[in-house]
């Protein structure tokens with residue numbers, strides 16, 4: 001197995017250092033990533049976060065690890081602001097659109113999956129929903145209450161941060177201490193049931209007009225947002241697992257609260273490596289719908305947005321995002337996309353040319369083995385995709401030299417070059433050769449035209465057995481023939 005030869009180092013947000021990755025179970029990786037709250041179209045910044053973890057998931061798989069990758073769908077409990085106030089985001093959207101909350105959830109879950117598919121994401125191993133795990137969440141609340149680290153007021157249950165902090169360190173992930181938190185949290189307005197403003201909701205009693213509600217020992221209500229991730233990560237990955245990821249903005253309070261809940265229940269730190277992907281900005285500024293400095297993922301593919309001058313393919317957009325380190329801020333600009341498109345096409349062209357090369361007796365001008373290890377070194381160094389891409393371009397140069405007769409490659413090196421290039425370009429970075437796809441689309445059309453001709457000839461000869469057979473067997477593989485005045489056309493599904 002490759003993982004026995006390659007030692008990954010991960011930047012752990014908890015220690016602020018790069019650490020050797022040692023999985024809890026050899027050859028296995030358990031990874032949890034906080035998924036989207038499905039109340040609007042997926043934000044490009046979120047796509048970037050999930051893409052970083054898609055690349056990480058892909059690299060672990062490439063190394064031969066058995067990975068259980070859990071990415072949840074938040075379909076209840078996420079209120080408008082982090083202070084446990086305001087309306088549930090999904091319920092609010094449902095009220096405005098006058099549809100069922102679950103229709104909102106369905107609509108934006110489909111949108112989320114469609115966008116991620118377009119970007120060539122691998123599906124996670126498990127994609128659990130918050131509403132599917134209400135019972136598990138209630139069980140965790142009972143445990144925290146039993147430990148004396150939560151309290152009930154008027155049907156709602158809150159986590160007692162000050163009490164917890166007596167025996168644990170609340171704020172260890174985000175580098176805060178309790179004094180700062182007390183100092184920086186605004187005073188309760190008298191409407192709140194919380195004992196202290198730092199406390200967070202585990203269960204909220206539903207107001208009479210609140211549609212999304214479930215029975216519990218305390219009230220008909222709904223779980224606090226932070227709780228679902230503790231419930232689902234524990235259920236599918238265990239009380240202690242390898243990696244927890246998410247966007248930088250989730251570090252506090254969301255992930256801090258997850259640590260507190262899990263430690264309160266199980267007495268141990270739930271996660272060995274905390275990983276956070278940095279933000280995506282646009283033209284040097286925060287992306288926000290309200291200021292117009294905003295683009296939807298779909299608009300990149302259609303070119304239908306004032307901030308870009310043309311449409312970009314999903315693979316180009318993916319390449320653009322992976323050219324930045326996942327821990328750096330990424331500035332989305334048209335100029336950056338244009339440059340990425342050039343680079344992407346140059347890379348794809350070289351990959352296509354590579355297949356046509358002829359090996360020679362020996363390799364000149366390039367050390368394939370050393371290059372191959374440098375590609376692994378880049379990814380082993382906290383998944384450094386920009387360094388990996390720079391290495392891939394060193395190979396592009398070599399491929400072009402061979403093509404021009406200025407270098408040569410031995411049989412063995414050629415095999416290693418092909419395998420390594422294909423593995424990193426397609427399996428790990430998840431790029432797609434769109435020209436090749438377009439060409440195979442053309443070939444399909446030509447092939448079907450030949451069959452349509454043969455069928456027309458069969459019909460002219462009154463050989464209806466054969467003509468029906470051609471039509472039915474094409475239909476069986478998803479190609480429908482349609483006879484019209486202008487002749488026969490086809491469609492695929």
Ligand SMILES: [Zn+2]
Nearest residue numbers: 034035229254
């Ligand atoms: Zn979460």
